[in-house]
Each structure stands twice: as C-alpha cells, then as structure tokens.
Amino acid sequence: MPLKVLLANAPNPTANGNASNYACYPHIGVIQLATAIRDAFGDQVEARVVDGGISNTVEVQKIVQEFGPDLVGVSALTPTYSEALKIADTAKQAGAMVVLGDDHAGFFPERILANRPSIDYIVANDMGETPFVELVGALLSGTPVTDVSSLVHRQGEMIVSNPAPRYALAARNTIPDLAFIRDELDAYARNYREQFGHLHDRTVIPITVNNARGCENGYKRCTYCSIADLTVNTGEPSGFWKAVDIYNREFGINLFFEVYDSFxxxxxxxxxxxxxxxxxxxxRIDNGELEVMVYARALGLTKRNNVDKCRRLGVTRVNIGLDAADPEMLEAQRKNKTTAATNLEAIRLLNKAGISVHASYIAGAAGERPQTLDRTIEGIRQMLGEVELSSVEFSRFIPLPNSPAWDILVDYEKPSFFKSSAEIDTYLADLDITVTPEKRAELYERFGEQDLLDIDELAAVWAEHFTHITEDHALQRIADVDQLVMAHNVRTGNNVG
Structure with missing residues (x-):
C-alpha cells in the first residue's frame, strides 16, 4: 500500500475577499511538495493537494476524512494558523500524522509542538522541499526522523530541532506539476479575470512561479516585513523559462507571476x-501572448535600466509597496532612502514602458498621526491624477512575528531586527512614543508565549500604543481612500498584513 499524503494550504479564516489578488493564483508551494515526493518515490506514495484559497476549512476537513491520509502536511501563515489547527485536529482524529510548514510554523516551532498535540512535526525552513522529501523517505523506510533536516519533533518528553541548513534554489527547485490541480485551474482564472481581466487584451490564465527569493532591503527589513528569510537566493534562469514553457504548452497558462520578494x-x-x-x-512575449508579473521596490526600479529590463522580460504588471507618501512614515517604515518622489518616479517610468502598477499603502505605521495619514492620502490622490494604476491596496498596519514591528511590540528584551532594546527606545522616542516597563510586561504577557494570535487584536493594540491615531480613524481613512480610488475606476483592496 502506498503512503497516502495530503497537502493542504490553510484557508484564511475571514476568506479575505477584499484582498486585491485573493484566490487568483494557486498555492504553488504545496503543489511543489506533492511533485517532489512523487518524483522521489513514485508509486510508493499517493499524493493529493487541496488549496484553502478556493476551499473553506470545512471542505478541507471533509477531504481529509474521505481521503484517509497517512500524513497530512499543512501550510500555515500567521493569519491562517487558526484554520491550520482545525485541519490538524481533523487529520489526527482520522489517524494521520501531521506536519506543519510555512512561515508561522517556522516562527514558533517549539512552542507549537508544546501547545498542540495534534501536530507531530514542524518543518522549520523557508525552503521545505528537501526536508519534506526526507521526512516522507523516513516514514516509508521506517527509519528515525533524527536525520531529517530542519525538522522539529518530539523525542520522549523533549522537543528536538534538527540542524536546518540554508538550501540553494539553484541546486534544487522542483517545477510544480499542475496536473495535481488541473480541475481547479479554471477557478483561479475566473477569479483573476473578474478582478483584472480588463487589464488584458486576451483571456488570461494565471499562475505563480517562485524561481528566486529575497530582497535588497533584507539587511534592514521594512518594519512590517515578516518574510522568514530575505537572503537573495536565485534558481537557474533556465528553470524559470522551463516552467513557463511547460505551463504554457501543457496547461495554456499565459500569465506568470514571479513572486520573488523583490525582482x-x-x-x-x-x-x-x-x-x-x-x-x-x-x-511569444513580443507578440503579447505571454505576460509576466513581479514584485519590485520603487527605488530599485529607478536604477540600472530595470524598467526596460522588465519590459524585455514580458512584465506587464508590477506590484510595489509604496507604503506612505509622508517622509516621516517612510522613514519609520525603514524604506531605505525611498521617498515619495522615488515612488512617483518609479510609477512614471513603468507607465511610460506600458507596464501597469499595483500600489499598496499602509495606515498606522509606528508614530502615525492624523497629519501624516492625510499627507499619504494626498499623495495617493496625486498618484491617481498623474499616473495610471491598475489597483490600489490600502491596509491597516498589523505587527506580525518575525518583523521589526514584533520586536517593538513583543520581543523588546531580545529583538531580532534592532540591535538592542535601547535602539528600539530611540526609534520610538523620535516618533514621540514612550512605553513604560509595566506596559512592556503586559504586552509580553499578552502575546509573548502565544502560538495562536488574533490579527484584529494585534492591529488594535498596535494602534493604541505605537501610533498617535485610533484604529477607527485608520479604518475610516482607508474607507475614504477606497471611495477615492473607485471614483477613478481603479480596483481597490486591503490585506491582512
């Protein structure tokens, strides 16, 4: 009998239908893992994939019960962790072993295993392909998991973390086989076309590609950034084009979103x-038959003729985190020499090259005041009047684990992205914010030992203690911007983080 493996991407508990790209692309990570174990073990495994982006938690739980897997792997981000736990509980009740992966699992692996008996293993690595293949191999052979890289697991009463090497995409980056989700591809395409079909001259079928990772701002990440590892890590260029070729020929895909953290x-x-x-x-690119989307930083787009390079690669849309139009807020968000003028220059260059822009902004960064928020909104108004934007996403600030904001809110005594508590104090003092030792103790008591976090609670506490505005004020101004943007016939949205 083959080892039955179900891989699931946990759904968002709120369905997050307002996010500007919600459920427009498959969760490529779980498909890659299914492909990797099939390639490694052939008919020794029977793998199935279910994506919470287009299935709610009850539907995923039903699939678990019907499939009867031996191993369930769940991908969980901080906002989706609550649903991942429900899936894990169902899997455990069905007799399966459960392994958790992705960002949130990597943030708190020991804490999760200590608190959640339904979870057997954590893959604590931003690149989980090799560890997951090793885990499945150990389960098939009946050998101990002590040699599975990056695995956090129980050993008697102890929780053990196996060594976690840094893997190079150039050495191994399996192309996910979309045959695992062939029947669902139309659902993503419909979602995409409903939101962005007007930006294209032909029918679009989208997919994400992940042949590179990292960000040039990784050494001093933006305050809100919670990406596990921002080290630049690129695969072979031929691997990118091989994926494009296969997906286009075999599945009719013609829009490729390379989700490199910063192109x-x-x-x-x-x-x-x-x-x-x-x-x-x-x-095909020159004829407009194939299109590419990327993330990029505004500052990077103004250098090295990068906009023209994007055009030559078939990039027709760029997602940029503009974040603010107020200089104090750009500095507070650690945007590394990016200014409002830089943001506008980048969009003008993209517009001139015929590339559309998705712009995202954040309300409620550290030190935000009514006046700074007003200046950002005025900047958005200017953008809408001077350049063409395909969509504008204006979101409230949410401090997530593994971010500088988490250092400020929770990990004040042992920060990861500030040099010391004293540096945090100086940073906040420059924004006219002070936090008493008593309040520090209260915040740590509230969040410091938790593995399950409430996103709404985090946003509210952040606004109360680290800004000069109320959360209600931020939400009202976000609603004002939504109205402003829609008046210009531009797509709006907001995100959870």
Whole structure:
C-alpha cells in the first residue's frame, strides 16, 4: 500500500475577499511538495493537494476524512494558523500524522509542538522541499526522523530541532506539476479575470512561479516585513523559462507571476533571465501572448535600466509597496532612502514602458498621526491624477512575528531586527512614543508565549500604543481612500498584513 499524503494550504479564516489578488493564483508551494515526493518515490506514495484559497476549512476537513491520509502536511501563515489547527485536529482524529510548514510554523516551532498535540512535526525552513522529501523517505523506510533536516519533533518528553541548513534554489527547485490541480485551474482564472481581466487584451490564465527569493532591503527589513528569510537566493534562469514553457504548452497558462520578494534585488539574475530567454518564448512575449508579473521596490526600479529590463522580460504588471507618501512614515517604515518622489518616479517610468502598477499603502505605521495619514492620502490622490494604476491596496498596519514591528511590540528584551532594546527606545522616542516597563510586561504577557494570535487584536493594540491615531480613524481613512480610488475606476483592496 502506498503512503497516502495530503497537502493542504490553510484557508484564511475571514476568506479575505477584499484582498486585491485573493484566490487568483494557486498555492504553488504545496503543489511543489506533492511533485517532489512523487518524483522521489513514485508509486510508493499517493499524493493529493487541496488549496484553502478556493476551499473553506470545512471542505478541507471533509477531504481529509474521505481521503484517509497517512500524513497530512499543512501550510500555515500567521493569519491562517487558526484554520491550520482545525485541519490538524481533523487529520489526527482520522489517524494521520501531521506536519506543519510555512512561515508561522517556522516562527514558533517549539512552542507549537508544546501547545498542540495534534501536530507531530514542524518543518522549520523557508525552503521545505528537501526536508519534506526526507521526512516522507523516513516514514516509508521506517527509519528515525533524527536525520531529517530542519525538522522539529518530539523525542520522549523533549522537543528536538534538527540542524536546518540554508538550501540553494539553484541546486534544487522542483517545477510544480499542475496536473495535481488541473480541475481547479479554471477557478483561479475566473477569479483573476473578474478582478483584472480588463487589464488584458486576451483571456488570461494565471499562475505563480517562485524561481528566486529575497530582497535588497533584507539587511534592514521594512518594519512590517515578516518574510522568514530575505537572503537573495536565485534558481537557474533556465528553470524559470522551463516552467513557463511547460505551463504554457501543457496547461495554456499565459500569465506568470514571479513572486520573488523583490525582482530588483539581483541585477545579475535579471540580466541572466534576459540572456536565457528561449527564442520561441521571446517571440511569444513580443507578440503579447505571454505576460509576466513581479514584485519590485520603487527605488530599485529607478536604477540600472530595470524598467526596460522588465519590459524585455514580458512584465506587464508590477506590484510595489509604496507604503506612505509622508517622509516621516517612510522613514519609520525603514524604506531605505525611498521617498515619495522615488515612488512617483518609479510609477512614471513603468507607465511610460506600458507596464501597469499595483500600489499598496499602509495606515498606522509606528508614530502615525492624523497629519501624516492625510499627507499619504494626498499623495495617493496625486498618484491617481498623474499616473495610471491598475489597483490600489490600502491596509491597516498589523505587527506580525518575525518583523521589526514584533520586536517593538513583543520581543523588546531580545529583538531580532534592532540591535538592542535601547535602539528600539530611540526609534520610538523620535516618533514621540514612550512605553513604560509595566506596559512592556503586559504586552509580553499578552502575546509573548502565544502560538495562536488574533490579527484584529494585534492591529488594535498596535494602534493604541505605537501610533498617535485610533484604529477607527485608520479604518475610516482607508474607507475614504477606497471611495477615492473607485471614483477613478481603479480596483481597490486591503490585506491582512
């Protein structure tokens, strides 16, 4: 009998229907894991994938019960962790072993295993492909899991963390086989076309590709950034084009969202992608038959002729975190020399190249005041009047684990992204914010030992103690911007983090 493995992406508990790209793309990570174990073990495994982006938690639980898996792997972010726990409980009741992966699992692996008996293993690595294959191999052979890299597991009364190496995408980055979700591809395409079909001249079928990771701002990450690892890590350029070719030929995919944390982080990689473009795909790009989307930083787009390079690669849409139009708030969010003028210049360059822009902003960063928020909104108004935007996403600030904001809110005594508690004090003092030792103790008591966090509670506490506005004020101004943006016939949205 083969080992039955179910891989699930946990649904968002609120369905987050307002997010501007919600359920427009499959969760490519769980498909990659299913592909990797099938390639490694053949008919020794029977793998199935279910994506919470288009299935709610009850539906995922039902699939678990019907499939009867031996192993259930669940991908969980901080906002989706509560639903991951429900799936894990169902899997455990059905007799399966449960392994948790993705960002939230990596943030608190020991704490999760100590608190959640339904979870057997945590893969504590931003790149989980190799560890997951090793885990399945150990389960198939009946050998101990002590040699499975990056695995956190119980050993008697102890919780043990196996060594976690840093893996290179250039060494291994399996192309996810979309045959695992062939029947669901139309659902994503419909969702995308409902929101963004007007931006294209032809019917679009989208997918994400992840052949590179990291950000040039990784050494001093933005205050809200909770991405597990921002080290630049690029795969082989040929691997990117191989995925594009296979997906286009076999599944009709014609829009490829490369979810590299910042496409401008590695100029040599971008140049190598251009040089490696196969002639037949170059022709399709030049004819407008294939399109690419990327994330990028505004500052990076203004340098090294990067906008023209994007155009040559077939990029038709860029997602940029503009965050604020007020200089104090850009500084508070650690935007590393990015200014409102830089943001506007980047969008003008993209518009001139015929590339549309998704712009995201944040209300309620550390030190936010009514006046700074007003200046950001005025900046958005200016943007809408001067350049074309495909969508604008204005979200409240939420401090998430593994971010500088988490250092400020919770990990004050042992910060990860500030040099010391004293540096946090100086940072806050410059924003006219002080926090008493008593309040510090209260905040740690409230959040410091928790593995399950309430996003709404985090946002409210942050606004109360680390800004000069109320959460209600931020939400009202976000609603005002939504109205402003819609008046310009631009798509709006907001996100959970």
């Amino acid at each position: 401008t982080a590695s100029p040599r990689y971008v140049d190598a992608l251009i040089d490696a473009t196969p002639p037949h795909l170059r022709r």
